[in-house]
Amino acid sequence: MSALSDIGTPAATDAPMGRRRRRFLSMGGWELSLLVLLVVVTTGFGLVVPGFFDDVSGFLAMSSNFLPFGIVALGLSLVIFTGGIDLSVGATASLAAVVAAQLWATMGLNIWVASLLGLAMGGVLGAINAAVIVFLRIEPLIATLATSFIYTSAAVAVAGDSPPSGFPDAFNNMGSGALALGSFQFPYQLLLFIPLAVIFWLLVGRSAFGRKLVTVGYNSEAARYSGIRVPRVLAAAYVISGMMAALAGLVLSAYYSAARADMGDVLLLTTIAMVVLGGVSIFGGEGSMGGVIVAVLLLGLLRQGMLIAGFSDMVTSMLTGAILIGSIAIRNVFSTRVGGFGKRLLAFIRRPAAAGPDTNRHDAP
Amino acid sequence: MITARRMLVLAATATLAMASVVSAQTVDTSKRIKVAMVPKLVGLSVFKANQQGAEAAAKTLNIDFLYTGPVTASAQGQVDVFNSLIARKFDVITTTSNNPTQLAPALKRAMKQGIKVVSYDSDVAPDARDFFIQNTEYPAFGKALVDSVAKYIPADSEVAILSSTKDATIQNEWINALTAYMKTAYPKMKIVTTEYGQSDPSKSLTAGLNILQAHPNVAAIIAPDGASEVGAAAAVQKLGRTGKVFVTGCSNPDAIRQYVKAGVIKASPLWDEVKEGQLVMHVARLAANNALKPNDTFSVPGLGSYTVKDKVIIFSEPLIFTAENVDQYKF
Amino acid sequence: MPSRRRAVAPRFTMTRELTLVAVTVGLTVIVGLLNHDFVGAQNLRFMLLNSVVLSLVALGQTLVIAMRGIDLSVAPILGLAAMVCGLLAQTHGLSLAVALPLALCIGLVLGTINGVLVATMDIPPIVVTLGTYSLYSGLTFLYSDGTQVDAVPPTFAAFGNGRLFGIVPLPTPVVVLLVVLALCWYLLRHTGFGRAVLAVGNNAAAAYAAGLPVTWVRIRVYALSGTLAAFAGLMFLCYTGSATVTAGTGDHIELQSIAVSLIGGTAIAGGRGNLIGTVLGSLFLSVVLTALVFLHVPPIWYSAGEGLMILAAVQAGFGRRGARA
Incomplete structure (x- = not known):
């Protein structure tokens, strides 16, 4: 089981020295490649595409167009680490946003109080997901698909014929405003995203909870036998995912200064792509938060850059799809970590049988 | 980038000759402008019919025409397209909105940059566009x-x-x-x-x-x-x-x-979607020239005369298709 | 880990099918008592017909899931096949006899691309098919050039709505579905290929060690799924008489097909595929959606009703997880 010697997997956690070394190596691996790619893409667009990098403020302002995806990606990563999936993030974002907006519009609640309640709503929706998965023992994929249908109905019902819009400017600023430091403009969305990214990075990479999360994803039975309360870990992951989706929904409604029942629909597929490109194994138990954060910036800036360069939405989506496949393919060819050619080769040279159970782990949906 | 600019200059000089012929009309077409048409989503015949009319009108109005839109009927997709058009310094954005409220901030950003916004078919919030061409009352x-x-x-x-x-x-x-x-x-x-x-x-x-x-x-x-x-x-x-x-x-x-x-x-x-496309381009041209007031009248050769009331232009009476006339229309 | 996946005795899958039949019939009878038109011949016929396209897609999806894979790209493959055949028929008078092999070829090629990427590059299927989802929908847009299919020739419409040779008591699409189901069932239950699919789904490494051509099996299953999706696209075109760029993707038929596969008793962890259950699951969904209308449930709650029914159906049987957590 060569995967057990990889970073972020349970075996690594019982050897602190080794863990530190391997974590460092991991930053030098996939995450670093993504980082290099990000730099290449950014400078490339900056040099070739007029309007992409006119000044620092304008460049940073672009992040407001894709950071809601990043916020969802942070939460969704936790779920995917556990080997699950949350297909309800889009519906959760929409429902939380319209609930908050209606509380503000019809009940006359302060917009920030309404937002906090929206955020709590996201947590509740996540808890419902977790309950369905843990108590009814239904696969996360089908459980969250079903709850997403239910949340969608609820969002449409709450939104009504003419959903609220025209929020106070202070709230709208969270989505599209920027902190002025002299002539320099720093977008509030980025101001929100950076600490969140750091928190999630620490949570997964440096906390006991992060290790439990990864252990559950790697092998939930082993996790259970080693005394981890698996349902509790799962519940935490889905609740956090729900809250981050709700936060993204709120940021989107600030960005649009309007809340709509179909607002979150676009989030799901792009966000999964970001998490997977970031190097998180879709089967759980592997990956790092750093990779996800870089992937968010990479896919976001890539799309913005291509659109500004004059590519149509269609071509942009197609190329994003190709890049997703291509980069994971390249990683697999060169990686010794995920059952790719390189690994097979190494495994063959070292001990032919080692590839066995591991290959098996990586062919699930 | 340089070649692209050079081509633009070439295209502009080439069309100057044509523009002088057209300028017999009241519309000033001396300056070449960039106009984008952003439908709810690309891939529906009605929007394609708008494009047909718009493309033909753009040729006579010295307009660099671009038809672009999202692949799904989503506000997010439209906003992404608007942002790119702002960065590419278009002169006019024309759009039919997926919903009125969500597009407003992006279009207001465009207006702040001096871009004229003309909505048609499905309106956006009134303060987020310069003119609205309503299909029918x-x-x-x-x-x-x-x-x-x-x-x-x-x-x-x-x-x-x-x-x-x-x-x-x-x-x-x-x-x-x-x-x-x-x-x-x-x-x-x-x-x-x-x-x-x-x-x-x-x-x-x-x-x-x-x-x-x-x-x-x-x-x-x-x-x-x-x-x-x-x-x-x-x-x-x-x-x-x-x-x-x-x-x-x-x-x-x-x-x-x-x-x-x-x-x-x-x-x-x-209504006649092809002709509506033509009208959209005419209004776009007039808006770019700052030649249209919130309450105004203007006439378009081949389409007739129109009244602007509170920035809203009614395109036409309903056009009723029946077994007798349906074959006259191909769109 | 591998020990937790076992082949399941046929007894259980039979129970799954009986459960679904019972639930579907029960629902039909209850709603029929409240509203007699629900059990009218015409409505029963349409509930059957409405489930055909989804069933065809879901049969392929079931095979993929049984092999421990997933195929999200079925939606754009359906859309592309419908668009290509529809536009050619609309503008160039393409005949059904040519459209059928054309659609199958489109599906075969696109499905094979999925299969090759999954099997030879070791990329997780969800990643591959998420990527090809964007690529194939893009192709549909490129091909359609912003237009849509508004009308299909009479032969197409007859294939999608009529009766086979005018005499068979069932609508053509239903007959076609039964034939496809029989073929797939035979393939999965009674051929070496079918056993290989289940073996790979159960434990790919063991299957490889046992000498099965794992890579080749995987490619063939994705190719088959693509082919079935494209065939469903042609059926969609013939049945609805129209196609737009969002055909398939607009309905999220990829998620629907996964849902009915799991409702039908196919295990998401692989190694178990229940094709008859899949078709019954799809019929169940069609009955649920129609029942909501007949019960005068406000339209905004249709989606919630569907979600609840999916949970209920999965909970009622073997769609749930195995020993995890």
Whole structure:
């Protein structure tokens, strides 16, 4: 089981020295490649595409167009680490946003109080997901698909014929405003995203909870036998995912200064792509938060850059799809970590049988 | 980048010659401008018809024309496209909105950069555009929808509505208008159900089948959405209720031709989408020239004269397609 | 880990099917008592017909899931096949006899691309098919050039709505579905290929060690799924008589097909595939959606009703997880 010697997997956690070394190596691996790619893409667009990098403020302002995806990606990563999936993030974002907006519009609640309640709503929706998965023992994929249908109905019902819009400017600023430091403009969305990214990075990479999360994803039975309360870990992951989706929904409604029942629909597929490109194994138990954060910036800036360069939405989506496949393919060819050619080769040279159970782990949906 | 600029300059000088011919009209076309047309999504025939008209008009108006839009009918997709157009320094953005509220901030950003915004078909918030070209007046269209079926069914019939989505602005306006008109003109008529086809042909078909099965006494389906009229008509045909249930809505003639000929649709109101595209480009040109005031009149060769009232331009009266005239229109 | 996946005795899958039949019939009878039109011949016929396209897609999806894979790209493959055949028929008078092999070829090629990427590059299937989802929908847009299919020739419409040779008591699409189901069932239950699919789904490494051509099996299953999706696209075109660029993707038929596969008793962890259950699951969904209309449930709650029914159906039987957590 060569995967057990990889970073972020349970075996690594019982050897602190080794863990530190391997974590460092991991930053030098996939995450670093993504980082290099990000730099290449950014400078490339900056040099070739007029309007992409006119000044620092304008460049940073672009992040407001894709950071809601990043916020969802942070939460969704936790779920995917556990080997699950949350297909309800889009519906959760929409429902939380319209609930908050209606509380503000019809009940006359302060917009920030309404937002906090929206955020709590996201947590509740996540808890419902977790309950369905843990108590009814239904696969996360089908459980969250079903709850997403239910949340969608609820969002449409709450939104009504003419959903609220025209929020106070202070709230709208969270989505599209920027902190002025002299002539320099720093977008509030980025101001929100950076600490969140750091928190999630620490949570997964440096906390006991992060290790439990990864252990559950790697092998939930082993996790259970080693005394981890698996349902509790799962519940935490889905609740956090729900809250981050709700936060993204709120940021989107600030960005649009309007809340709509179909607002979150676009989030799901792009966000999964970001998490997977970031190097998180879709089967759980592997990956790092750093990779996800870089992937968010990479896919976001890539799309913005291509659109500004004059590519149509269609071509942009197609190329994003190709890049997703291509980069994971390249990683697999060169990686010794995920059952790719390189690994097979190494495994063959070292001990032919080692590839066995591991290959098996990586062919699930 | 350099070659692209050089080509632009070349194109501009080449069209100057043409512009001098056109300038015989009142419109000043001396400066070449970049105008984008952003539909709700690329891939629907009605928007393609707008594009056809717009592209032809753009040639005579010295306009660099771009037709671009999202691949799904989402506000996010449209906003992404707007942002890129702002960065590329377009002169005018023309758009039909997926919903009125969500697009407002992005379009306001565009206006702040000096870009003119012209909405057509489906409006955005009034303070987020310079002009709005409304297809037809809402009451007129509501009346046309009701009249298109009411003539063929008993006065006390049950009627069903098949709309796109619950919060579709323009559909809701039409439904309000047609309900009001029905109350006064056909007081005994009753709307028994309102279903939604999500602007998707197969969902509209299923919804149409469901309406007819669950409400067997329905004598007419009013489907004020491109996809849902086709879905409702197909449902009537599949259930063999042709001649007993009549359908109307606002699809393009190509989409409904077979149903008009089969008698499922007796009359179906719309407007000339190709000509509307032409008007959009003319208004875009005038807006870019700062030659149009919020309350104004202007005339377009080949289209007629128009009045601007509170920045709103009514494009035309409803154009009713029937078995007699449907073959004259190809879009 | 591998020990937790076992082949399941046929007894259980039979129970799954009986459960679904019972639930579907029960629902039909209850709603029929409340509204007699629900059990009218015409409505029953349409509930059957409405499930055909989804069933065809879901049969392929079931095979993929049984092999411990997933195929999200079925939606755009359906859309592309419908668009290509529809536009060619509309503008160039393409005949059904040519459209059928054309659609199958499109599906075969696109499905094979998925299969090759999954099997030879070792990329997780969800990643591959998420990527090809964008690529194939893009192709549909490119090909359509912003237009849509509004009408199909009479032969197409007859294939999608009529009766086979005018005499068979069932609508053509239903007959076609039964034939496809029989073929797939035979393939999965009674051929070496079928056993290989289940073996790979159960434990790919063991299957490889046992000498099965794992890579080749995987490619073939994705190719088959693509082919079935494209065939469903042609059926969609013939049945609805129209196609737009969002055909398939607009309905999220990829998620629907996964849902009915799991409702039908196919295990997401692989190694178990229940094709008859899949078709019954799809019929169940069609009955649920129609019942909501007949019960005069407000349209906004249709989606919630569907979600609840999926949970109920999965909970009722073997769609749930195995020993995890």
